[in-house]
Amino acid sequence: MSEMNLTLKIWRQKNAADKGKMVDYKVNSISEHMSFLEMMDVLNEQLINSGDDPVAFDHDCREGICGSCSMFINGEAHGPVKGTTTCQLHMRSFKDGDTIYIEPFRANAFPVIKDLVVNRSSFDRIQQSGGFISVNTSGNTQDANATAIPKHDADLAMDAAACIGCGACVATCKNSSAMLFVGAKISQYALLPQGQVEAKDRAQNMVAQMDAEGFGNCTNTGACEVECPKGISISNIARMNREYLSGSLK
Amino acid sequence: MALNGKIPAGPIKDKWTSYKDHLNLVNPANKRNIDIIIVGTGLAGGSAAATLAEQGYNVKAFCYQDSPRRAHSIAAQGGINAAKNYQGDGDSTYRLFYDTVKGGDYRSREANVHRLAEVSANIIDQCVAQGVPFARDYGGLLDNRSFGGVLVSRTFYAKGQTGQQLLLGAYSAMNRQIARGKITMYNRHEMLDVVVVDGKARGIIARNLVTGEIERHSAHAVVLGTGGYGNVFFLSTNAMGSNVSAGWKAHKRGAYFANPCYTQIHPTCIPRSGDYQSKLTLMSESLRNDGRIWVPAKLEDVAAIKAGKLKATQIAEEDRDYYLERRYPAFGNLVPRDVASRAAKERCDAGYGVNATGEAVYLDFASAILRYGREQALLKGESSATDARLKELGKEIVKAKYGNLFDMYKQIAAENPYETPMMIYPAVHYTMGGVWVDYNLMTTIPGCYAIGEANFSEHGANRLGASALMQGLADGYFVLPYTIADYLSHDIRTGTIPTTLPEFDAAEKEVKERLEGLVNNKGIHSVDYYHKQLGNIMWNKCGMSRNEKGLKEAIEEIAALREDFWKNVSVPGGAYELNPELEKAGRVADFLELGELFAKDALDRNESCGGHFREESVEVGGPQDGEALRDDENYAYVAAWEYKGKPSEAVLHKEQLDFNDIKLTQRSYK
Numbered sequence: 001m002s003e004m005n006l007t008l009k010i011w012r013q014k015n016a017a018d019k020g021k022m023v024d025y026k027v028n029s030i031s032e033h034m035s036f037l038e039m040m041d042v043l044n045e046q047l048i049n050s051g052d053d054p055v056a057f058d059h060d061c062r063e064g065i066c067g068s069c070s071m072f073i074n075g076e077a078h079g080p081v082k083g084t085t086t087c088q089l090h091m092r093s094f095k096d097g098d099t100i101y102i103e104p105f106r107a108n109a110f111p112v113i114k115d116l117v118v119n120r121s122s123f124d125r126i127q128q129s130g131g132f133i134s135v136n137t138s139g140n141t142q143d144a145n146a147t148a149i150p151k152h153d154a155d156l157a158m159d160a161a162a163c164i165g166c167g168a169c170v171a172t173c174k175n176s177s178a179m180l181f182v183g184a185k186i187s188q189y190a191l192l193p194q195g196q197v198e199a200k201d202r203a204q205n206m207v208a209q210m211d212a213e214g215f216g217n218c219t220n221t222g223a224c225e226v227e228c229p230k231g232i233s234i235s236n237i238a239r240m241n242r243e244y245l246s247g248s249l250k
Numbered sequence: 251m252a253l254n255g256k257i258p259a260g261p262i263k264d265k266w267t268s269y270k271d272h273l274n275l276v277n278p279a280n281k282r283n284i285d286i287i288i289v290g291t292g293l294a295g296g297s298a299a300a301t302l303a304e305q306g307y308n309v310k311a312f313c314y315q316d317s318p319r320r321a322h323s324i325a326a327q328g329g330i331n332a333a334k335n336y337q338g339d340g341d342s343t344y345r346l347f348y349d350t351v352k353g354g355d356y357r358s359r360e361a362n363v364h365r366l367a368e369v370s371a372n373i374i375d376q377c378v379a380q381g382v383p384f385a386r387d388y389g390g391l392l393d394n395r396s397f398g399g400v401l402v403s404r405t406f407y408a409k410g411q412t413g414q415q416l417l418l419g420a421y422s423a424m425n426r427q428i429a430r431g432k433i434t435m436y437n438r439h440e441m442l443d444v445v446v447v448d449g450k451a452r453g454i455i456a457r458n459l460v461t462g463e464i465e466r467h468s469a470h471a472v473v474l475g476t477g478g479y480g481n482v483f484f485l486s487t488n489a490m491g492s493n494v495s496a497g498w499k500a501h502k503r504g505a506y507f508a509n510p511c512y513t514q515i516h517p518t519c520i521p522r523s524g525d526y527q528s529k530l531t532l533m534s535e536s537l538r539n540d541g542r543i544w545v546p547a548k549l550e551d552v553a554a555i556k557a558g559k560l561k562a563t564q565i566a567e568e569d570r571d572y573y574l575e576r577r578y579p580a581f582g583n584l585v586p587r588d589v590a591s592r593a594a595k596e597r598c599d600a601g602y603g604v605n606a607t608g609e610a611v612y613l614d615f616a617s618a619i620l621r622y623g624r625e626q627a628l629l630k631g632e633s634s635a636t637d638a639r640l641k642e643l644g645k646e647i648v649k650a651k652y653g654n655l656f657d658m659y660k661q662i663a664a665e666n667p668y669e670t671p672m673m674i675y676p677a678v679h680y681t682m683g684g685v686w687v688d689y690n691l692m693t694t695i696p697g698c699y700a701i702g703e704a705n706f707s708e709h710g711a712n713r714l715g716a717s718a719l720m721q722g723l724a725d726g727y728f729v730l731p732y733t734i735a736d737y738l739s740h741d742i743r744t745g746t747i748p749t750t751l752p753e754f755d756a757a758e759k760e761v762k763e764r765l766e767g768l769v770n771n772k773g774i775h776s777v778d779y780y781h782k783q784l785g786n787i788m789w790n791k792c793g794m795s796r797n798e799k800g801l802k803e804a805i806e807e808i809a810a811l812r813e814d815f816w817k818n819v820s821v822p823g824g825a826y827e828l829n830p831e832l833e834k835a836g837r838v839a840d841f842l843e844l845g846e847l848f849a850k851d852a853l854d855r856n857e858s859c860g861g862h863f864r865e866e867s868v869e870v871g872g873p874q875d876g877e878a879l880r881d882d883e884n885y886a887y888v889a890a891w892e893y894k895g896k897p898s899e900a901v902l903h904k905e906q907l908d909f910n911d912i913k914l915t916q917r918s919y920k
Contacts, residue, residue: 033523041528048776048822060489062529065414066320088661114828124317128429132422133381137301137727139372141379148390158383194381
């Protein structure tokens with residue numbers, strides 16, 4: 001098993017008001033089988049034992065599905081491996097002697113709370129503006145098999161619904177656009193018969209909220225799709241634009 | 251206090267229906283004057299928050315994550331059970347009820363389980379209406395798969411992300427109510443105490459995790475949907491932040507804690523790779539539909555594998571021991587989780603483990619890939635397909651079914667499971683024990699409810715696969731909204747509960763003193779140092795196999811570790827700022843108390859049942875030789891513990907379990 005010694009350059013920022021700066025750290029004897037966050041655990045244990053403030057970062061499930069973790073590693077959201085969240089990135093992707101730059105997801109709509117922790121509540125507010133089907137949870141709906149849905153549509157809806165809301169698309173985009181995130185939700189419902197009733201209003205309202213939060217526009221660079229840990233396709237942005245356009249021609 | 255489960259009278263098929271018909275209701279205008287606090291926004295908490303808000307109550311929901319969408323329900327992979335009988339394979343409400351009681355090794359309440367089976371079908375209707383993209387077949391109808399411990403296909407799924415899709419469904423229902431102002435959402439908040447006023451739960455003390463500020467919140471009822479306590483083992487498949495604190499605080503305020511020793515150790519997890527390991531990752535049980543579990547039959551092959559001289563794929567068919575198929579021909583690889591886990595431990599303890607630590611077995615897809623390949627070749631008219639072509643066709647099918655799981659395995663283990671068998675080993679996954687609740691899901695504190703994994707009620711001593719999602723949504727969407735109304739119907743004239751009451755003062759003071767005590771301790775060891783030691787004690791002495799000597803040692807060791815923690819723990823930073831180490835410290839402090847009660851409960855239960863295996867209680871001789879031996883005469887009860895100052899003083903209250911509709915038998919999967 002190979003072990004490595006690394007230099008880390010990490011963004012440290014005490015709180016939202018602090019200016020923040022990059023700080024250098026060294027970690028030694030890192031196993032290639034460690035996850036990236038386990039390497040961060042090693043650093044933090046080191047900092048605690050020497051009386052320093054550990055690095056704050058968001059993380060929870062550590063299996064790539066909750067969307068909490070959010071680091072910008074060597075200039076890429078979630079680091080160098082495609083289709084992977086930071087928590088599923090393993091140290092075998094690095095080599096002995098490497099210098100690793102670790103920064104928060106940066107966007108005006110994602111203000112830094114501390115160190116690598118950012119506030120992504122803007123995503124919640126966009127969902128609250130229309131990311132739902134207005135059906136009460138009484139259970140008094142039709143039987144689940146009453147409406148057949150073509151497998152192809154159901155599969156595409158599932159692909160769009162796989163978004164974990166991490167914000168990598170925003171952090172990656174040069175315009176800090178949230179269109180991949182919003183397009184994925186609009187697409188999920190647009191592809192299903194259940195979503196048709198409110199389709200027009202949904203696209204209008206969610207796009208309006210997205211703009212109000214200060215996210216930028218899409219200039220079709222496609223970087224979001226490349227960096228998305230769940231491989232959400234930019235065809236969802238095209239579908240969102242179509243939904244938005246047809247909704248505005250009432 | 252006598253322990254009354256408040257199970258309604260009458261035949262089991264009618265209990266819930268007729269009980270519901272006679273519960274008190276709250277009129278819509280009065281609902282506007284009633285506040286409900288919901289802690290936790292997973293499937294149980296999220297679905298309850300949405301439903302109660304729709305009904306008109308003022309809901310305040312709390313989660314420690316940065317968004318309610320991130321609760322750990324999201325990580326559930328395989329599916330959700332429902333007695334729809336869409337496959338026409340003989341499923342029914344009764345069968346689901348029966349399978350769940352049997353799977354739980356006859357340690358759950360019949361009435362609760364039957365209610366769960368009754369509402370299960372409705373969950374699927376509801377979720378489809380919400381736009382949850384369940385898997386479908388080519389005819390456009392919903393697809394099903396099979397899970398462990400059952401002989402029908404009743405599991406609905408959304409790829410390997412069923413929990414995610416169901417949670418996002420509940421989250422969307424919550425968002426609709428947040429937009430209407432009916433739910434006030436408190437993200438990045440952690441509940442640190444329940445406030446009890448005149449014997450009733452009337453609020454909570456919460457910490458704003460961003461500012462560290464301590465807040466008071468009042469309500470007419472408090473609902474805990476705060477999940478399980480598997481992280482008492484340090485390593486588990488739970489999220490890093492999953493904790494027992496909410497339930498434990500309620501326990502210290504008067505809620506009994508039931509069956510803490512019932513833990514589910516899931517058979518198919520990725521094995522540990524080193525001491526730095528921070529958590530374990532599950533590979534869905536659905537993989538056992540197509541994966542075959544084996545170890546080499548010869549010890550010399552094991553040695554050769556460990557030395558790197560032999561590969562799994564080079565071992566001939568006759569030199570493999572498919573030990574589940576050998577021991578349990580009727581259920582084979584689909585035996586329940588507790589049985590599969592113990593069988594893996596048995597083989598590894600006997601020296602047949604296939605990785606460096608000796609704690610791994612193979613989960614092999616080679617025969618499934620060939621089987622699917624042949625089917626596809628037939629469908630495509632390729633009658634003379636080569637073996638390579640069959641494999642190629644088969645891999646496509648396996649990829650469609652389990653692709654994301656295979657990718658996840660590859661990322662973590664750096665091996666390609668399409669070409670070589672996965673290595674798996676059991677890991678702590680779910681806790682069947684939890685806060686004791688009656689049929690109404692109310693704890694022994696009036697007005698305090700526990701739902702989902704946080705309570706103890708539905709799964710007995712072992713939970714069947716795809717039943718956690720079912721229970722979480724059943725509690726939140728279809729059970730609690732009825733039962734809580736009955737309680738709240740007595741509160742329509744109460745008015746807003748003031749947070750200036752002396753009980754709030756006292757609870758806040760205690761919370762602040764504890765937090766300040768932790769940050770000012772200036773000890774010598776980190777929080778993780780203690781958490782890892784606790785985990786070691788739990789895994790070695792309260793894990794897959796338990797005995798009297800080990801449990802007694804565990805009780806002493808945990809008490810000593812707890813004392814050391816309070817003397818020597820070091821928590822950097824301050825109490826009134828974002829401080830993840832302080833959050834952890836509070837949770838570990840509670841685990842250090844729960845762990846002791848856990849061992850005490852395991853010691854009390856001198857029988858083997860479900861996930862609780864006592865070495866003193868096994869079958870000797872006969873066809874069931876070596877299997878777990880239940881003792882119905884002495885232990886057919888729920889062990890509900892009352893807090894009396896410290897875990898060692900906890901007082902046991904027994905709720906006798908009556909089985910009228912299902913006969914108690916030895917659980918055989920042979």
